[in-house]
Amino acid sequence: MPESAGRVFARLSTDEPIANTEVVMGRAVVLGGSIAGLLAARVLSAHAESVVLIERDELPASAQRRRGTPHDGQLHTLMHGGRMQLERFFPGFGEQARAEGAIVSTAMNICAYADGVRKVSDGRMGLISSSRPFLESLIRRRTLDLPNVKVITCRAKGLVVEGNAVTGVRCATDSDEWVEEADFVVDATGRASKVGDWLADNGWQRPAMRRMAIDINYTTGLFTREPGDPELAAAIAYRTATSAPPRVATAAITAIERDRWLITIANYGRQEPIRGVEEFRSLCAGQPPVYREATSGEPVGDLLTYRQAESRRRDFHLLRRFPARLISVGDAVASFNPVYGQGMSSAALHASALSDYLRSGPDLDEPAFRFFQLQRVVVDAAWQISTSADLARPDVHGPYPRGYRFSSWLVGQIVDASIVDQRTAVRFNSVTYMRTHPSTLIKPSTLVRAFRVNRGRPA
Ligand SMILES: Cc1cc2nc3c(=O)[nH]c(=O)nc-3n(C[C@H](O)[C@H](O)[C@H](O)COP(=O)(O)OP(=O)(O)OC[C@H]3O[C@@H](n4cnc5c(N)ncnc54)[C@H](O)[C@@H]3O)c2cc1C
Known part of the structure; x- marks a missing residue:
């Protein structure tokens, strides 16, 4: 077999x-x-x-x-x-x-926000934060x-x-x-x-x-990391799908080597470019407070942009x-x-x-x-x-795989539960962090737990 x-x-x-x-x-x-x-x-x-x-x-x-x-x-x-x-x-x-300057995080100094709500920590997984070079x-x-x-x-x-x-x-x-x-x-x-x-x-x-059209725009800034800045290795804040693509769909921060913050704002579709550091800072100020703090240091170099049309x-x-x-x-x-x-x-x-x-x-x-x-x-x-x-976004129009509506409803249950329930977060993050296969999520115990959490019942 x-x-x-x-x-x-x-x-x-x-x-x-x-x-x-x-x-x-x-x-x-x-x-x-x-x-x-x-x-x-x-x-x-x-x-x-x-x-x-x-x-x-x-x-x-x-x-x-x-x-x-x-x-x-x-x-x-x-x-x-x-x-x-x-x-x-x-x-x-x-x-x-770590010895050469990267920040090897514990899950305790990573935070994630879904539509401004702080997600529960999965309590386990760490990442290496550094620049790609x-x-x-x-x-x-x-x-x-x-x-x-x-x-x-x-x-x-x-x-x-x-x-x-x-x-x-x-x-x-x-x-x-x-x-x-x-x-x-x-x-x-x-x-x-x-x-x-x-x-x-x-x-x-x-x-x-x-191919799948995604039409994503990245704008990235580097800022000095100052004494007194948040004790943070990485943060991500994202907006779930809305009818008009938001100016900030995802904002991510990593603390990187040589005491700097690397911060990216990503959005979709045809949007005006972000014009300079002051606009970048003001968009970050609309995010959870760590974004304002991380952009308060000195900018290092110009903002860098990147566009990717498709997966x-x-x-x-x-x-x-x-x-x-x-x-x-x-x-x-x-x-x-x-x-x-x-x-x-x-x-x-x-x-x-x-x-x-x-x-x-x-x-x-x-x-x-x-x-x-x-x-x-x-x-x-x-x-x-x-x-x-990506298919959950209203501006993406397929191609939809077979059984998409049902599978996206199931996954939606797990995603929603992972915001507030640590056990679901551990299982879900393990898949998105590429530690375990997506099929591990479609277990009756995981699904039942997610349904209960989302309906406010004891899990
Ligand atoms: C904006 C952006 C953000 C990303 N963020 C992340 C992230 O957060 N996490 C993550 O895991 N991944 C991320 N990725 C993806 C990641 O960069 C790549 O998946 C990863 O680096 C693997 O790339 P690669 O080595 O296959 O190809 P590449 O990095 O593209 O390298 C290809 C290499 O081949 C060389 N080359 C090409 N043609 C020739 C030739 N004819 N002869 C000789 N040499 C040649 C090039 O010079 C280059 O060195 C991101 C990608 C982008 C675009």
């Missing part, structure tokens, strides 16, 4: 140390040196004699923004599910992040410390496919072109990945793309013909509405799926269909969470 999605997810999201690794290939090549590529390289380092990371940016030695990741100035939260995988891949990661640079250092991993700075511009397998990657700089030979290739080039085109160039099918996923798991020795991971496979903070944790769980696949003794001369089936469980889970929340 096929394994259920819930069981696969439980195995991939485990915190068990990785054991029984075996070298099964000579040279692995990973395209893209951001979060997903680095984590794939970490996993491959235990299964390949050598791993080459191909990255078009010159990777900085420290935590700096870079051109290839234009979203890296925006607020990024590493959810608990992703954090646990980082601990598996790099033991002591959270402690090292800080997090990426720590992952990069840990990965490049591995003796068999190295980086080549160049552009990947195509695949070499011989027979039924990928055997190399076409690479280029401004002055040179060559082929990097490979026994296994991982595409981690982000949401604009060209792998579909490269496959089509070689006579293979490209994966179908599913999208490429359904590799549906392909029937695919070359062997090739997979895709991270945003190259699926990228969601960023307000739900799933991208980096998804990338970490894709890496866990790669580890599971390589430890299962696969025949590398066959297409990696089993990997795509494992990865699909992670993609489906994240897609379900983000699209069901």
